[in-house]
Amino acid sequence: MTISARVPYTWHCEPCGRERTASAWRIIDARERADVLTSPAPGVSWLDCPVCGTRTHIEAPLLVLRPGRVAPLLLAVSVAELQHGAPPSAPSLLEQAGRAGAFVGRVFLGQVIPLPRRLLPYVLARDLERDLTDPEAACRELRPEGELRRLRTTGSSSVSSKGNARTPGSRSSWPRRWAACPATFPNSSAPTRN
Ligand SMILES: [Zn+2]
Numbered sequence: 001m002t003i004s005a006r007v008p009y010t011w012h013c014e015p016c017g018r019e020r021t022a023s024a025w026r027i028i029d030a031r032e033r034a035d036v037l038t039s040p041a042p043g044v045s046w047l048d049c050p051v052c053g054t055r056t057h058i059e060a061p062l063l064v065l066r067p068g069r070v071a072p073l074l075l076a077v078s079v080a081e082l083q084h085g086a087p088p089s090a091p092s093l094l095e096q097a098g099r100a101g102a103f104v105g106r107v108f109l110g111q112v113i114p115l116p117r118r119l120l121p122y123v124l125a126r127d128l129e130r131d132l133t134d135p136e137a138a139c140r141e142l143r144p145e146g147e148l149r150r151l152r153t154t155g156s157s158s159v160s161s162k163g164n165a166r167t168p169g170s171r172s173s174w175p176r177r178w179a180a181c182p183a184t185f186p187n188s189s190a191p192t193r194n
Contacts (some may be wrong), residue, residue, distance in 0.1 A: 061089035076117035
């Protein structure tokens with residue numbers, strides 16, 4: 001079964017004054033679609049109006065699966081969703097990925113890292129190993145991309161997946177790291193192994 005999935009996304013294009021619908025990613029599994037993560041295109045964090053070309057940020061949630069990477073589970077959500085602590089969309093996305101077989105073999109033993117979807121292309125392009133060793137510098141470098149000042153005051157957090165899609169609701173640890181800076185990750189630089 002294919003894990004990566006797209007869904008129709010509808011938004012209001014201001015210049016056109018019309019509703020537009022296009023395909024947006026809901027789950028991207030690097031094992032299947034590394035190409036999408038290497039060079040983000042429309043449908044990853046933004047969409048272009050098919051008539052006037054105006055770009056809009058996608059405000060729906062997106063789960064990115066990257067087994068073996070520093071941050072193997074990224075949950076890219078709207079800025080609004082990050083304001084409320086644990087992103088409400090996390091359980092349903094993890095469940096959908098789990099049903100498709102994403103967690104067979106327990107290859108994801110880290111945490112889900114929430115981030116603003118509009119920042120995803122920048123985060124994907126970064127050397128996260130290096131960011132972990134110098135989070136302050138990473139924050140400074142990302143600052144010009146915006147959103148960070150606002151996010152710093154929010155209660156965004158990580159959801160512990162424990163490598164098992166069936167326990168996405170565990171809220172034992174909700175570090176505020178990502179909210180403080182999208183390039184800042186929990187102290188463990190590698191996925192925890194039981
Ligand atoms: Zn338009």
